[in-house]
Amino acid sequence: MQTVVKEQQALSIFDQAAQYEHEQVVFCHDKATGLRAIIAIHDTTLGPAAGGTRMWTYAQEADALHDVLRLSRGMTFKNAVAGLNLGGGKAVILGDARKDKSEFLFRAFGKYVDSLGGRYITAEDVGINTRDIEHIATQTQHVSGKPEMMGGGGDPSPITAYGVYMGMKASAKKVYGNESLNGKRIVVQGAGHVGSYLVDLLAKENANIYIADIYEDRLQAIAAKHKVTVIAPDAVYDQPMDIYAPCALGATINDDSLERLSCAIISGAANNQLQDERTHADKCRQKGILYAPDFLINSGGIINVYYEIIQQYNRERAMQHTEQIYDITTKLYQTAEAESINTHEAALRLALQRIEQMKNLKRLY
Known part of the structure; x- marks a missing residue:
């Protein structure tokens, strides 16, 4: 970085x-x-x-x-791929x-x-x-x-976490043939608002959860609520795991971390997880790590915000829209595989296609 x-x-x-x-x-x-x-x-x-x-x-x-x-x-790509105006x-x-x-x-x-x-x-x-x-x-x-x-939607973090959870389950389905996270070793890096809500969802599936954060009080709060294993922030990438869930700041997928990560899936809430989009998305693919594009699966928060912007807030509608992340992620993996491209590029193409279609429509006016 x-x-x-x-x-x-x-x-x-x-x-x-x-x-x-x-x-x-x-x-x-x-x-x-x-x-x-x-x-x-x-x-x-x-x-x-x-x-x-x-x-x-x-x-x-x-x-x-x-x-x-x-x-x-x-955010441009996130809003586009989520189908938001x-x-x-x-x-x-x-x-x-x-x-x-x-x-x-x-x-x-x-x-x-x-x-x-x-x-x-x-x-x-x-x-x-x-x-x-x-x-x-x-x-x-x-x-x-x-x-x-x-009259607002309140904290969007639970919806963001739910979208990440949907993307993680779609990823598990692709890698393991089953969307269940039961028994999967999942490292959640970052125990803030979204990370803590994600842990709530993973705990319900009886996943083996490992958490890391720079703030001790956050770790203690989660450990008091769920059966989790606390690991040091500098030990995250060396921890044996099935799924890596970066939920703090960006650029944690880089040359150093990719040499150390043992996971089969990267699926988390952080923005800009790839230090270099092309280089590190390609490296994930070469290493056989399925990367769930961050701006796709962490779009639940902005979806929640959107339904507050356009109308009287309706949480049920926001949740239904967020649930679609599962299907979009699944189709994205199919596209990436069919076209022999990395998953980030496949998601980027989807977003840019919608933006270009809108530009073309505006030219008609």
Whole structure:
């Protein structure tokens, strides 16, 4: 990851935006509240750009820019492949989510979101909860994932986890001939909101669950609830396993991890899991590891958000839509096998095809 970021730092901001084909990048700063944030709008062909806001402590500001550009691009593909009428966008707030939050920091951020006039709709991501969204919503209507008491869908994490679970079961069906996860050794890397809900689902199937996280309190909470084995973060890739579920930050599928991983399936909730999309998707295929494309199987959260955006929120409809991830994943594997391509490329083609079809339709007007 460090080498990739250094290469990006050699490029200007405009060069980086052009490389990923972004429409707009907004830098947000408010001295009074300490807000430092970046909003990236990648593509609005299918509709307004939508994607969550992440709050994270970045080593350098250049790392935050690199992250938001990749995340927003991924949202374009995620929304497209999920069949949503939304484009791709994302935001990052630079800071420690455990120490630097305040009501007025999020109100200030909400003003920046509102200044875009609906081109970007925000929601939760890493480090953000429904209370934070409530503060953002005081300044803009272009926000989703609002608390249920405000008529919103609440925390989208359970739906995200359910989509990952559907993708994991479809992957198990492909590899083992049976979708059951009973007895499968599954390493969940990241015990945050989505990771913990995923563990709930895996526990119901009597999977052998291993969890790792940098925060001890998260591990203790899950261990008190389920029979799990806690492993050190630096031991994740060497743990004997059937399924690797990355549910923290991206780029964990790289040259180093692929040399150490013993799994047959990679199926997790993290965004941008492949450090290099082409290189590491190909390496997964060469090693016989079935990679479930992240922007396909982790789309449950944005699906949940979408049904809040377009109508009075309906959880049942959001769950039904998310359940379709199983069938889409299954068909995707069939396509990748038939065309002798990696699964990431197959998913990317599906997303780009829908975007191009919309562009062609717009040319008729």
